[in-house]
Amino acid sequence: MSCLSRVLRSSADYGLMFWCPGCDGAHRIQHGAGSGPRWGWNGNAEKPTFTPSILVSYPANPDAGEEFKEWRTARICHSFVTDGRIQFLGDCTHGLAGQTVDIPDWDEEGL
Template identity: 55%
Template sequence: MAALSKKLRSVEGGRLMFWCPGCDGAHQVTIGEGPGPRWGYNGNPDAPTFTPSVLVRSGHYVPGQEGKSCWCTYNADHSEDPAPFKCSVCHSFVTDGRIQFLGDCTHELAGQTVEIPDWEEA
């Protein structure tokens, strides 16, 4: 992982990574040519824009996982020692260094727009 700016990190395989304050974790997008989903990138590491939206799902929110065991069921069964993971949705537009969290997010920043935090703050 290499620092491109205070906001972005470059990761192997043509991926860029930014810190998501809603999830309190990093999200990655893949840019450039190659197989698999690719995002457009404005080339500005200080105020990045990625297109289209960034959608991150985990647990039972992942297509095909509905009704199967997930972090919700694990943590309910292990309430005395739950895992540090949870089922979630984070859906956003990243434009000019700001993250616009859409209403389908399952975290507390749903519906809000915030600056991408610097890695040192995260």
């Protein structure tokens, strides 16, 4: 993983990663030529725009321990990323559903 900007990282196979504050974790998309799903990217590492929307789903794990009880039900994060901002759609299962926020900076450990 290499640093493209304070908000965007690159990974193998034309991958781009940004930090999702709703999921408290990284989301990765692929752009450019290649197999599998691909997103459009405006080429701006400081204020990225990805098209179409990004849908991340996590399956339920009913056997998750008490410290991971949020994993007992399926989770969804669905967003548009436009001009460096994340617009979380209403079908998100986290607390930022319906809100728009700036893509947060990666912390120092992510640099």
